[in-house]
Every structure is written in structure tokens, then in C-alpha cells.
Amino acid sequence: MADLSPPAVAATFDAVPDLPSEVAAQSALAQRFTRILREHGPALSRLAAGYEAEAHEREDLVQEIALAVWRALPLFRGECSERTFVFRIAHNRGLAHRWRRRRRFTALDDAGAVEDPGPDPESQAIARQGRERLAAAVRQLPEAYRTVVILTLEGLSNREAADVLGISENNVAVRLTRARQRLRDLLREPGDDR
Amino acid sequence: MTRTPVNDWAELAAEWQSGLADPPALEQLARRERAHRRRLAVVVVLEVLVTAAAMAGSVALVRGRGDVVAWTAAVAAWVTLVAVLAFAVWNRRGTWRPLARTVEGYLAVSELRCRRKIRTARFVAGFVLAGTAALTGWRVLRLGGFAMADGPEAWWRLALPAVVVLAYLAWAVWYARRARRELAWLEGLRAALTMPGL
Numbered sequence: 001m002a003d004l005s006p007p008a009v010a011a012t013f014d015a016v017p018d019l020p021s022e023v024a025a026q027s028a029l030a031q032r033f034t035r036i037l038r039e040h041g042p043a044l045s046r047l048a049a050g051y052e053a054e055a056h057e058r059e060d061l062v063q064e065i066a067l068a069v070w071r072a073l074p075l076f077r078g079e080c081s082e083r084t085f086v087f088r089i090a091h092n093r094g095l096a097h098r099w100r101r102r103r104r105f106t107a108l109d110d111a112g113a114v115e116d117p118g119p120d121p122e123s124q125a126i127a128r129q130g131r132e133r134l135a136a137a138v139r140q141l142p143e144a145y146r147t148v149v150i151l152t153l154e155g156l157s158n159r160e161a162a163d164v165l166g167i168s169e170n171n172v173a174v175r176l177t178r179a180r181q182r183l184r185d186l187l188r189e190p191g192d193d194r
Numbered sequence: 195m196t197r198t199p200v201n202d203w204a205e206l207a208a209e210w211q212s213g214l215a216d217p218p219a220l221e222q223l224a225r226r227e228r229a230h231r232r233r234l235a236v237v238v239v240l241e242v243l244v245t246a247a248a249m250a251g252s253v254a255l256v257r258g259r260g261d262v263v264a265w266t267a268a269v270a271a272w273v274t275l276v277a278v279l280a281f282a283v284w285n286r287r288g289t290w291r292p293l294a295r296t297v298e299g300y301l302a303v304s305e306l307r308c309r310r311k312i313r314t315a316r317f318v319a320g321f322v323l324a325g326t327a328a329l330t331g332w333r334v335l336r337l338g339g340f341a342m343a344d345g346p347e348a349w350w351r352l353a354l355p356a357v358v359v360l361a362y363l364a365w366a367v368w369y370a371r372r373a374r375r376e377l378a379w380l381e382g383l384r385a386a387l388t389m390p391g392l
């Protein structure tokens with residue numbers, strides 16, 4: 001398990017403050033970043049799965065998101081909740097990633113559920129399959145639906161999702177209703193009752 | 195094979211959130227951050243070196259020769275530096291793209307950056323063409339036309355600048371096209387995001 005203690009984080013990022021006040025500030029920043037990674041790291045990984053099918057590119061995207069959070073953290077003045085702050089950065093990074101990888105997305109998304117090899121030999125294959133199938137279905141949603149669905153699946157309320165996206169709560173509700181139907185259609189297996 | 199719950203959103207959310215994942219490895223993050231800072235430092239150093247070389251070269255040219263040609267070249271170099279710097283500062287106003295903006299706000303700034311990229315391409319193309327026209331006119335007025343001595347060296351004096359000008363123009367066209375493609379994608383995405391029911 002990586003050492004996420006504040007001194008380790010600060011040292012790892014080459015924090016070399018000159019003044020005592022800077023030492024305190026850097027330590028506080030490192031503490032905050034550590035806590036954010038612990039609290040939201042799994043959510044960031046899941047969000048990345050909604051934007052990227054390939055495991056190695058997904059890991060790359062998660063790192064990009066984490067670094068973006070690190071760089072934006074000194075400027076965060078509490079204009080929104082910390083979760084909103086992190087999710088905004090994550091979705092913005094996800095969109096930038098989609099643009100860079102746009103030529104490859106059609107082929108990957110059309111492939112449907114992509115089996116994630118996963119490093120854990122003990123993980124339950126069936127549960128993993130279900131999650132990957134869900135993630136693959138999310139990736140096939142139009143961009144505007146995908147962002148709303150991911151935020152809602154992560155447990156954000158319509159209001160919180162609207163805050164992340166910068167749109168009205170009503171817009172989120174309308175979009176979510178249509179997105180759910182589209183997602184159901186993508187996940188429905190032959191023979192399922194309607 | 196498990197059947198992903200379709201009709202219960204809470205179950206769907208539980209399945210989504212059941213994915214276990216460790217936080218990103220800190221060492222890898224730090225390596226990437228250090229590499230990013232090194233790249234930025236290299237770009238800054240290169241820009242400073244090129245600028246310093248142009249300034250020093252123009253001063254040396256004036257001191258060494260002191261004739262009209264040297265002064266013209268020096269003034270042209272300084273005008274180019276000032277114009278490029280002024281344009282860069284002016285063109286980047288308001289395009290800082292903090293990732294912590296709302297998604298809609300981030301898309302809006304991204305669109306603005308694309309428009310500024312298109313403006314950059316136009317500036318480069320226009321500046322290169324204007325510079326070429328100015329140098330051509332100066333050569334005609336000062337040296338009485340395009341009469342050149344015979345030999346391969348004389349052709350290089352004409353061909354090399356022409357190649358440089360064409361390369362800049364080709365880059366400007368490619369850069370503008372790429373920015374337009376990205377702008378179209380962003381505009382479509384932002385419209386889809388902000389208009390309910392799409």
C-alpha cells in the first residue's frame with residue numbers, strides 16, 4: 001500500500017518550502033490531497049471507467065485526474081463542496097481524454113462489454129463481469145447522458161449533479177430520465193420483462 | 195453470468211459503486227508531475243534562449259556592420275519579437291482553463307481557446323505574408339530588383355526563405371483546421387449538455 005502520509009506526499013512531490021509558514025501550508029495541502037485521494041480515489045477510478053474501456057488508458061486517466069486535483073487544490077477556496085470540486089475536475093479531464101482518443105472510441109464502444117483482465121486473481125469473475133457490462137453500457141451513452149448517469153450512480157443528488165455540470169436541476173432531471181431509459185435498453189438482455 | 199439489475203436504480207448504483215480500486219499510486223503521480231515540470235522548464239528555457247539570441251544577434255549585427263542593412267535587420271527582429279509577445283499576451287486573455295470550473299464552464303473556455311488558436315493561425319499566416327511582402331519591397335527598392343549573381347548560392351538565397359514561408363503557412367492551415375474540428379466537437383457537446391431533452 002502506498003504511503004499516503006502528508007510528509008510522504010509532500011516529499012514525493014518535491015515540496016521544498018523556504019519559510020516556516022510555507023512548511024505548514026504545504027503540509028496542510030498534502031494532508032488535504034491525501035484525504036481526497038482516500039475518500040474519492042475509488043470514485044475517480046469508476047468515473048474513468050465510464051470514459052475509457054482500456055485498463056491501461058483508464059489508469060492513465062485516473063492519474064491525470066489526480067494530478068489535476070493536486071494542481072487545482074491550492075486555488076480551491078470552498079466555492080463549492082469538495083466532492084463537487086473533485087467531480088468537476090474529473091469530468092472535465094474525462095472530456096479532454098475523450099477528445100484526444102476520439103478516433104478510437106467508436107470501435108471500442110461498439111465492442112460492447114470489454115472484459116477487464118484485472119490484477120486481482122481472487123476477484124469474483126461474475127461480479128466483475130456485471131460491473132464491466134455496466135461500465136461498457138455507460139460508455140455507449142451520449143456524452144450529455146453519460147455525465148449525468150455517472151454522477152447519479154456515484155450517489156450525487158440532482159442538485160449536486162447540476163452544481164458539477166453547471167446546468168439547472170430541471171435539466172439534470174430531464175436528462176437523467178432519458179438516460180436511464182437508454183441505459184436500460186443497453187443493459188436489457190433478451191427475454192427480460194419490459 | 196450475472197444479470198445486471200435494470201429496473202432498480204439503487205441496485206444499479208450499488209453495483210456501480212461495488213468496484214474496488216486503490217487510489218492512484220503516489221510514486222507514479224509524483225513521477226508524472228516532475229516530468230511535467232521538466233517539460234515546462236525546457237519550454238521556458240528555450241523561449242528565453244531564442245529571444246535572447248535574437249536580441250543579442252541584432253545588437254551584434256548593428257555594432258559589427260552599422261550600415262542600413264544591419265539596422266533594418268535589427269529593427270525587423272525587434273519588431274517581430276515585440277509583435278509576437280504582444281499578440282501572445284493579448285490572445286491568451288481569459289483562456290486560463292481551471293479544471294475546477296463546472297463542466298459547462300470548462301467547455302465554454304475550451305471553445306474560447308479553440309477560437310484563439312484559429313486567431314493564432316491567422317496571425318502567423320498574416321505576419322509571415324506581411325513580412326515577406328515588406329522584405330520583398332525593401333529588396334526591390336534598396337537593391338533594384340531580384341537580380342542575382344549566377345551560381346547555386348544565389349538560388350539558395352531565394353529558395354530557403356520561400357521554403358520557410360511555405361512551411362509556416364502550411365502549419366497555420368493545419369493548426370486552424372485542427373482547432374476548427376475541436377471547436378465543432380466542443381460546441382456540439384455543450385449544446386447537448388445545456389439543452390434539455392437532447
